[in-house]
Amino acid sequence: MLWYKMWRESRIRFAISAVALLWMCGAVVLLQRQVRAHADEPMSYAHYIWSAVYKANVLDLYILLVIVLGLGGVLQERAQGTAGFTLSLPVSRWRLTGVRAAVGFIEVAILALLPALLIPLLSPFFGETFPFVHAVQFSVLWAGGGMLVFALTFFFSVVLPGAYSPAIASVAGLMACSVAAGLPLFEHHAVFDVLQTMHGAQLSAMDGGTALATIAAPLPWLRLGLYALVALCLVGTAGAIVARRDFS
């Protein structure tokens, strides 16, 4: 029942996110000939998909939507006057937090998988191919980074009052992270650049900088594992805060 409650709370956001991502991926495939014709340099279809979906617009959309999925929780319910009902359910606060996080993680993973399902399926209709295995590799990166972004917003939703403050804090945090990752102090520690990891640039074997010939490198499992660990720590901390907080 708890799972159903959490699903009911987030399903419209999830549905909007899924439709938006599918539409964006579809538009990218649909526009491929036109955009590639106007590109400064010749661009292979695979490289075009990478730069339009996995590196730029669609990734930005995915991150923003994951942030929106991370919003909510008992602190926000208090403002709406429904926190009492939720807290009076015969389950522990830890379980409430855990189930909400788990539903969120599943939604984030499904959203990450959508481009991998649509793009390889749609490409043959336009005389192109994009290997499903490669698409799934990028989805794994998205899911790994997305879980960290979700956990960050989830954590901010527990500590910051107001409906929008956690979203602003998450956007600001990611931007700060991205700028800091470029500074000399951190530039040799790729793990700090979550967005770069999600781009998957390290996976692409470029041919003369313009063509994504093959996906050559293995996935950065250590980095993804670290992100998962940090995400779990953030959710755990959020759970501990909810368990001790007075919501009256």
Place this chain on the structure above:
Amino acid sequence: MNAMLPLLFKAWRESRGRFLISVALLAAICVFGVLCRDSLMRVIVPDGPFAGDAYTGYIYLLVYAGKARGLFGIMVMVLALGGLQRERLHGTVGFTLALPVSRARLVSAQALLGLGQIAALSALPLLLLTVCSPLTHVSYPLEQMVRFALLWFAGGAVFFAVAFLSAALFRSEYTALAAAFVFIIFYPMALLFPPLSRYPLNINHIMSGVGMPYFDTRHALLVGAPPWTLLASMMVMAGLLILLAVQITRYRDYS
């Protein structure tokens, strides 16, 4: 006008937290960008892509076409959210609607204050760069900052109006936020389809000058007369969207 001031104050009380966070974040980027320019310039303009002054190109890429502009777009949308739909969720909408003013006036005050906040955010880089740049013995042309502030205000007004309409349409505050975020990314993409692709309609490009006749890409400077027609069209578009939101609010049942 007498009733407008308390309504503006109410709208300010509701959005001041978001506004102050937006000011703080935008200020942090500008101040941090100027004070740490030696380190950041190596990251942001490593090959010196512009022919003119390196600092001008750096500020352009960091603030007017970079992270600050992206953040500005998101903040402006977040500022527009809230309103009666949110109050309905919080159970306070009855008190607000019982005030002896029309709904149109209530919503107009919120929109008016939001536009004022956008104007303040648009002018913030101008203020901070003017103050901070001389501290590190560099300068950025004042005239460029004024022009960019104008472009930001007009572009910001359109983004604000879209989110404002979204907040009037959707019952859940998070759905409104998701819809506004989808618009930020969806809209430039939709402009790639003909016949829209023939016109300079991308607000992000209008705000940063990318690919626009009034922008000199080599020197990263705005040139010629400001695009008054474009700016006026954007303000009209924002006005129409806000008007639509007002009309929706007037006839909506909040029970």
